[in-house]
Amino acid sequence: MSTLNNTSHKKKNIWPKLITFSFILLVIVIAVSLLPRGFSQDLSVIGQGTKALVLVHDGNVLQSADTMVAMNAVRDDFEERVAFIVADINTPEGKRFADSHGFGPAALAFFAANGDRLQLLYSEQTGESLRQHLNTTFSYNY
Structure with a gap:
C-alpha cells in the first residue's frame, strides 16, 4: 500500500515542475524575440x-x-x-x-x-x- 501512495505522490509533484519549465521556456522565447535583429553582411x-x-x-x-x-x-x-x-x-x-x-x-x-x-x-x-x-x-x- 505504501508503494501506491508513493506513485500517486510522484504524479502530483510533476505539475509544479512542468508549469515552472513552461514558464521559463516562455520567458526565453519572449526574450529572444525582443533581441535586435542582426544586419545583413551581404x-x-x-x-x-x-x-x-x-x-x-x-x-x-x-x-x-x-x-x-x-x-x-x-x-x-x-x-x-x-x-x-x-x-x-x-x-x-x-x-x-x-x-x-x-x-x-x-x-x-x-x-x-x-x-x-x-x-x-x-x-x-x-x-x-x-x-x-x-x-x-x-x-x-x-
Missing part, C-alpha cells in the same frame, strides 16, 4: 537595384557601435526600400570592401540602386540625424 546587394546604407563596422570603435544603434532605430521605417548592411572590418569580406572603397572604420556610405556612392559620413549619428540623411539622400519623407 555586400553583393550593392548595385543590384536596391538602395543601400553600409556601415564599415569596427567593434573597437565607439562611434561605429553608436551608428549601428542609430541604424537599428530607423531600420523599420526604411527597410522596404533600403538595404541596411554592415561590412565588419574584422572579416575578410568587410576588410576587402573597406579597402577597395578607401573607407575607414565607422564610415557610413549611402549607395544608389545602381551602385553609385551618393554620400559618405564619418560623423557620429543619432536615429534622428540618420533619418534626416536617409530622407535627403534618397528623397524620402519619413
